[in-house]
């Protein structure tokens with residue numbers, strides 16, 4: 017049964033053109049995303065696809081200007097539903113004050129822990145600051161007990177000693193565990209982890225992903241994992257969204273992506289092929305970056321890279337023209353699986 021803790025309807029985020037063009041550029045285009053309570057949702061796409069912009073906008077920590085220009089987001093922290101104030105300081109809803117989300121209801125694990133941790137503060141003080149967001153009025157001894165609890169929860173050996181360290185004294189894996197402890201210490205309902213395994217060895221990456229899954233299951237917490245890596249995602253996802261150039265081009269449950277089925281988006285296939293190649297140590301498929309997307313906004317956002325246009329089968333020889341001029345409709349291989357492509361589902 018659908019029980020989202022956070023969802024959006026047709027959300028658009030725009031930024032000013034860095035080249036000084038007149039109109040802001042859409043970096044998130046009509047996103048409809050649902051994060052189910054207690055489940056792991058993965059948002060997958062290459063760098064620059066808009067994943068982080070979307071989630072920062074949603075959590076109200078986006079620096080994008082003008083930012084969210086259309087659409088809505090809704091939070092259901094305890095089952096009752098109310099709008100997230102995305103656009104401006106929205107104070108009232110249905111004639112009454114907008115219910116505010118509990119401070120720390122969403123925890124955020126940033127991409128590079130070495131950047132997000134304060135280099136001048138000991139680990140214990142940083143975790144302690146999060147503890148006091150969830151619980152005001154604690155004695156210093158009670159804060160310390162909770163700090164050690166959270167460091168232990170993320171499987172850091174000898175929490176007493178780790179609490180005394182400064183960030184530069186931590187390995188990459190330890191720093192990421194500390195960042196997770198800081199996010200957990202606010203006791204969030206939703207944990208957002210943005211590329212939490214970037215730059216880590218595969219064995220450490222696997223440990224971190226396993227840890228996130230274990231923590232969410234144990235606490236009934238929702239997890240949103242942002243990643244470019246299908247290897248990581250396969251390990252943990254209940255639900256996936258694939259994003260390319262600001263558009264969610266495919267979404268569905270894990271079986272739609274990792275079990276044989278009626279078809280997936282060509283971009284999803286490209287990401288999966290790249291992850292497989294990296295896992296096997298072979299060269300990933302070459303990206304066709306020379307060709308630029310059309311600026312008109314018409315047609316499919318992936319048309320300039322789509323292999324089904326670049327090397328069409330005889331049945332798909334007329335596809336290119338359609339794909340460049342018509343916005344692809346959503347194809348639904350099943351009621352819970354959506355693919356934004358003209359050709360998936362057509363005979364090949």
Ligand code: SF4
Nearest residue numbers: 316319322339357358
């Ligand atoms: S709509 Fe066309 S260009 Fe876009 S992914 Fe499908 S086949 Fe490729």
